[in-house]
Amino acid sequence: MEIKLGTIVARKSYKCDILFRVVEIKKGKNGNLTAILSGQEMRLMADAPYEDLVVVDKQEINSRAKIEHEKLEQSLFLLKQDHQLSREKQEYYSSSAYSFPDELFHIPGRVLHIDGDSLYLQKCLALYDKIGVPVYGVYCKEDEMPERVMDLLEKYRPDILVITGHDAYSKHKGKISDINAYRHSKHFVKTVRNARRKVPNLDQLVIFAGACQSHFESLIRAGANFASSPSRVNIHALDPVYIVAKISFTPFVESINVWEVLRNTLSREKGLGGIETRGVLRSGMPFKQHDES
Structure with a gap:
């Protein structure tokens, strides 16, 4: 079968471990063809x-x-379970354990998700919607993110910022500690730094940054609360959503246990990490439901 743009392929040299779609085909000086692939x-x-x-x-x-769907549904179930327990706990403390005739209302954290892959962005937006996280999605090439992030923060004023897309470590470009050996880590780092110039407080703006094999340590030092990838492994396309949802639905009076966030993701601690961070959910009362009739 002919391989063309959009074809789903695997690499024989890697025992067909990961599925890719072909996004570009280049012809070298020697006439050999090279395919650029997106997971x-x-x-x-x-x-x-x-x-x-x-x-x-x-x-x-x-x-x-089908296998991926089953994994995603399990993570989603655990996430919703955590959210329900957190909500019940918040309602208990907010009412001082007394019974009130009016229910609480909840305001989850608003998310600005900047993604270097438009298809992944659409998948993430669909999951945010399914979970109930308010989100603004922006497609932006990774090398353009540093210049655009401050204006986007001014426009959307989010509680949580996601900076992601594609990345990869190349051994032939340098040591694993050399950020120049990564496809887009340096762009993610610059974007985080610019965002922190706008909002320095780690709890006022919570940042997730990185993609597959990203330079985790540099992202955290730049000011990210959560990042990938501590063990330089691949992360799942939807992992940022699970982390963000946990932050969005955790009350601002509570600190988020990093392991509690990571355990519901598909990549877990090898692919994701972070620092202790406050949640951003706020609750209020009374909740009044007006009769439209």
């Missing part, structure tokens, strides 16, 4: 010789999609 489920960009690629049939794609 189907992982936030990973890669390149591979044309002859190393194998087209994945629909049955295999559907089989892997």
Whole structure:
């Protein structure tokens, strides 16, 4: 089968471990073709010789999609369970354990999600909507994020900022400690720094930054509350949403236990990490439901 833009492929040299879609095909000076690949489920960009690629049939794609869906549903179930327990706890303390005739209302944290992949962004926005997190989504190339982030913060004034897209570490470009050996880590770091110039307080603006194999330590030093990837592994495309949802639905009077956030993600502590951070949910009373009739 011919390999063209949009074809779902795997790499024979990596035992077809990850599915990719072909986003670009380049022809070298020697006439050999190289494909630029974007992970189907992982936030990973890669390149591979044309002859190393194998087209994945629909049955295999559907089989892997089913497994991914089951993993996502399990994470979503745990997230909703955590949210319900947190909400009940907040209502108990807000009412001082007394019974009131009026219910509380809740204002979850607003999210600005800046993503370097438009398809991943749409997947994330659909999940935010399913969970009930208020979000503004902006597609932006990774190398343009540092210049745009301050204006976007001024426009949307979020409680939580997500800076993500694609990344990858290349051994031939330098040591694992060298940020220049990463595809987009330096752009994510600059974006975080610019965001912190706008909002320095770590609890006033909570930041998640990074993608697959990103330079975790630099992102945290730059001012991110949560980032990827401590062990330089691939992270799932939707992992930022689970972290953000936990932050959005945690009351601002509570600190978030980092492990409690990571345990519901698909990448867990090898792919994600962070620092102790306050939640951003606010509750109030009374909740009045007006009769539209």
